[in-house]
Amino acid sequence: MMAVRLLLARSYESARITIILCGLFAALGYTSVILLDASGAPPSSDDILMKVTSPTEVHGTAGQIIRIEGTISNVGSKSSSNSGGIAYISIVDLVDKVPVDLEDWSAEKGLYIPSIEPAQSLPLEWNVRLVKAGSYTIDILFNKDSDVSSPPVSSSKIYLEVQPKFNLNPENILPVAFGVPAVLLAILGSVNYYRGRKTGIY
Amino acid sequence: MPLQLYKSEISGNFYSLRGTSWIVAASLIFSLVAYLLLTDKELSLLDQGEMLFTLSEIVISLGTVMAVTSASSTISTEIESKTFESLLLTPTSSRQIAFQKLLSITTTWFFLYVIAIPYLLAVSNGTNLSLSSILYVGIYGTLLVVGFSAISIALSAKLKSSKNSVMVALMILLIMLAPSIFFATSLKKTSFGMAIENINPVSHAMNSLDSILVDNQQSLFEQASHLFRVTIFAVICLAILTYISRRFEVSPVV
Amino acid sequence: MKAGAKTSLRMMAAASRGIRSLVTESKDPPASKISANDNSIITSGLSKAYEKLKAVDSLTLAVDSGDIFGFLGPNGAGKTTTIRMLCGLIPPSAGTARVAGFDIIRESMKIRSVIGLLPESSGFYNWMNAQEYLFHFALLYKIEPSVARNRAMCLLEKVGLAEKAYVPISYYSRGMRQRLGLARALINEPRIIFLDEPTLGLDPSGQEEIRKFLLELNREKGVTVFLSSHALGEVSSLCNKIAIIDHGQLVAKGNVDELRAQAGVSHTIVVRVVNTAAARLQLLNMPSRGKISEQGSLISVTFSEGSQGPSDYYKDFEYMIKQGLQVYDIQRPDTSLEEVFFKFTRPRNVSSDAEKNGGVR
Numbered sequence: 061m062m063a064v065r066l067l068l069a070r071s072y073e074s075a076r077i078t079i080i081l082c083g084l085f086a087a088l089g090y091t092s093v094i095l096l097d098a099s100g101a102p103p104s105s106d107d108i109l110m111k112v113t114s115p116t117e118v119h120g121t122a123g124q125i126i127r128i129e130g131t132i133s134n135v136g137s138k139s140s141s142n143s144g145g146i147a148y149i150s151i152v153d154l155v156d157k158v159p160v161d162l163e164d165w166s167a168e169k170g171l172y173i174p175s176i177e178p179a180q181s182l183p184l185e186w187n188v189r190l191v192k193a194g195s196y197t198i199d200i201l202f203n204k205d206s207d208v209s210s211p212p213v214s215s216s217k218i219y220l221e222v223q224p225k226f227n228l229n230p231e232n233i234l235p236v237a238f239g240v241p242a243v244l245l246a247i248l249g250s251v252n253y254y255r256g257r258k259t260g261i262y
Numbered sequence: 263m264p265l266q267l268y269k270s271e272i273s274g275n276f277y278s279l280r281g282t283s284w285i286v287a288a289s290l291i292f293s294l295v296a297y298l299l300l301t302d303k304e305l306s307l308l309d310q311g312e313m314l315f316t317l318s319e320i321v322i323s324l325g326t327v328m329a330v331t332s333a334s335s336t337i338s339t340e341i342e343s344k345t346f347e348s349l350l351l352t353p354t355s356s357r358q359i360a361f362q363k364l365l366s367i368t369t370t371w372f373f374l375y376v377i378a379i380p381y382l383l384a385v386s387n388g389t390n391l392s393l394s395s396i397l398y399v400g401i402y403g404t405l406l407v408v409g410f411s412a413i414s415i416a417l418s419a420k421l422k423s424s425k426n427s428v429m430v431a432l433m434i435l436l437i438m439l440a441p442s443i444f445f446a447t448s449l450k451k452t453s454f455g456m457a458i459e460n461i462n463p464v465s466h467a468m469n470s471l472d473s474i475l476v477d478n479q480q481s482l483f484e485q486a487s488h489l490f491r492v493t494i495f496a497v498i499c500l501a502i503l504t505y506i507s508r509r510f511e512v513s514p515v516v
Numbered sequence: 517m518k519a520g521a522k523t524s525l526r527m528m529a530a531a532s533r534g535i536r537s538l539v540t541e542s543k544d545p546p547a548s549k550i551s552a553n554d555n556s557i558i559t560s561g562l563s564k565a566y567e568k569l570k571a572v573d574s575l576t577l578a579v580d581s582g583d584i585f586g587f588l589g590p591n592g593a594g595k596t597t598t599i600r601m602l603c604g605l606i607p608p609s610a611g612t613a614r615v616a617g618f619d620i621i622r623e624s625m626k627i628r629s630v631i632g633l634l635p636e637s638s639g640f641y642n643w644m645n646a647q648e649y650l651f652h653f654a655l656l657y658k659i660e661p662s663v664a665r666n667r668a669m670c671l672l673e674k675v676g677l678a679e680k681a682y683v684p685i686s687y688y689s690r691g692m693r694q695r696l697g698l699a700r701a702l703i704n705e706p707r708i709i710f711l712d713e714p715t716l717g718l719d720p721s722g723q724e725e726i727r728k729f730l731l732e733l734n735r736e737k738g739v740t741v742f743l744s745s746h747a748l749g750e751v752s753s754l755c756n757k758i759a760i761i762d763h764g765q766l767v768a769k770g771n772v773d774e775l776r777a778q779a780g781v782s783h784t785i786v787v788r789v790v791n792t793a794a795a796r797l798q799l800l801n802m803p804s805r806g807k808i809s810e811q812g813s814l815i816s817v818t819f820s821e822g823s824q825g826p827s828d829y830y831k832d833f834e835y836m837i838k839q840g841l842q843v844y845d846i847q848r849p850d851t852s853l854e855e856v857f858f859k860f861t862r863p864r865n866v867s868s869d870a871e872k873n874g875g876v877r
Contacts, residue, residue, distance in 0.1 A: 230300040236384045237293035248282040266655040278643045344639030352656040353628045
């Protein structure tokens with residue numbers, strides 16, 4: 061009986077010590093977190109959310125200009141001065157299986173965001189000229205200034221289908237392209253024929 | 263008849279297959295380029311100024327190639343076909359012969375330029391660049407044609423061999439065209455590239471057209487320094503021809 | 517002091533100009549003083565050298581107004597170079613020459629107005645027809661268009677091309693081109709005409725027509741003809757004066773008889789008589805010995821003209837007649853100019869000439 065009481069007492073004592081120790085650790089951890097928060101640590105990648113607000117399936121014709129819209133939100137709760145970065149779009153050609161050089165597609169390839177506060181949501185917008193017919197995917201990406209190791213934050217994909225543009229006579233070039241050589245041939249042919257008649261060749 | 267030789271040269275160009283085929287070929291090239299520029303899926307999405315610049319480059323390049331090829335063989339062909347002796351026997355001085363031939367080649371360029379005008383108008387349709395493109399292509403084309411033709415005629419008279427004079431003249435033209443065609447943008451920005459661009463009349467003409475048609479700097483004042491340099495080139499070439507043409511001789515016979 | 521130096525320089529320059537104009541005036545009379553009938557050619561020490569090669573070496577000759585002057589020489593002797601210098605096409609290296617009274621160096625443009633040249637090989641603008649071609653050159657000679665048109669047609673008729681006047685030259689034969697070249701050489705009504713092988717490529721009737729045409733030009737219009745040709749028969753029949761050039765140097769000049777005398781080549785006369793035994797015996801006893809040869813039914817007796825001329829063999833003629841020989845015929849074959857030519861010109865070794873000339877062209 062004494063042994064059981066002793067054992068129970070010792071167990072009770074161990075548990076109490078354990079609980080006290082856990083509490084101490086928790087307090088320590090919480091304090092650390094608070095301290096770290098207070099020193100300006102950036103929100104984690106999980107705090108930034110990229111959303112596409114324009115249609116995710118787009119159909120267009122070569123030459124057309126479409127608008128890609130999205131939002132970038134800071135869903136974290138901690139404010140930070142290091143929350144800026146570059147938002148940009150990336151287009152991949154599904155037919156040739158290569159990323160597309162955006163030189164002719166878009167003038168504003170990257171948008172710099174100096175900072176985004178917690179719970180803040182900023183609109184993003186790109187005008188994209190459809191240069192070449194084909195099938196593409198478009199992603200909106202955000203590359204944080206401070207976070208060099210993590211991959212960029214990506215939105216969901218936009219599927220883009222571009223139809224070729226057929227214009228056989230743009231700016232009325234056909235009359236000129238055919239007409240000028242035809243007129244020239246007619247004039248020069250007449251001159252040579254007249255001369256041939258005069259010299260007795262024809 | 264003060265310009266009898268000039269008239270005869272022009273007639274020869276249009277009464278012979280050589281002259282007419284050249285003009286027709288040039289118009290077909292312009293047709294093809296203009297059509298491609300405006301209808302091709304990707305090219306048609308170039309800025310219209312850039313399209314116009316491309317066509318202007320082609321017009322001037324074709325004109326100068328035509329001029330150099332004709333001019334560099336004009337006297338040597340006459341020497342080789344033995345018609346030069348009869349010409350030298352007339353009371354037409356060597357200088358008059360040279361300059362009337364130069365005038366005939368410049369006239370052929372003028373015809374080429376007139377043929378190119380409808381294409382320039384079509385490609386510049388809807389922009390404010392029509393008049394500028396026609397004006398500046400005419401000015402730069404004429405200056406370059408006059409300059410290159412003058413130097414080529416001088417070569418033709420000196421070398422007395424069509425094969426050699428055409429080769430040398432085309433080489434000179436190629437060297438002048440090289441910075442525009444062969445030099446990468448990075449090389450153009452080096453001190454070597456910039457030095458070459460500074461003295462090269464073709465580079466000045468092309469850079470000027472670029473700034474007029476692509477960057478919309480259309481006033482003469484803005485292009486004055488380019489115009490001046492190209493004009494100096496033409497004047498120097500004319501001076502060389504004036505010197506070389508003080509006396510022409512036929513090939514020696516013993 | 518600077519102003520003084522400048523003034524002195526100006527005075528010196530003016531003085532030298534004055535002296536120069538005096539010297540020039542005394543040597544070369546102004547064009548207006550030259551007679552319009554001066555169709556002469558005078559050269560003095562005329563030379564042309566191409567680096568080490570002397571194409572023409574100190575050529576001195578005189579062609580009077582109205583002469584038909586033959587200019588002979590082997591290939592590469594310097595004939596064409598001489599003609600080109602006289603036409604003002606190439607400058608001489610040394611010496612002087614005056615053509616129609618004009619200096620070939622200082623007044624070459626004036627010479628061009630009064631001369632015509634038919635080169636040995638001449639090119640044409642093949643896209644033109646004959647009428648256009650002559651009209652073009654007439655205009656280059658600053659002839660009025662209406663006059664030019666008429667003159668072109670007249671010349672085409674004279675050279676026998678009137679029917680083909682409107683056919684492109686590219687269709688012309690060699691002979692037709694030669695005729696057209698002659699017409700072109702005459703389009704400006706020259707006072708002196710230089711002809712280099714004018715009958716080359718022509719058929720015999722064409723050659724005869726050209727010869728008559730040249731004689732007509734010379735007799736009726738006083739045109740001086742400077743003729744270079746390898747057709748020695750043509751030269752000897754047309755020319756009243758001949759010069760022979762070899763290796764760039766003048767080796768002989770004069771009329772045909774003078775050249776023969778210089779070359780030591782004499783005239784011959786051939787008498788043919790009927791061949792009989794009596795005739796053979798009598799001929800052996802002739803006063804002077806002509807060369808006797810039997811030719812079948814005839815005997816030829818060839819007499820060379822000696823220094824006394826025909827009187828050398830008059831005695832032989834008298835003897836033959838007195839002896840009753842049956843004279844079949846008497847011939848006086850022209851001693852061909854060929855013999856004279858060969859006497860004066862050295863035989864050419866083609867390979868050694870090429871080495872000497874350094875493979876010229």
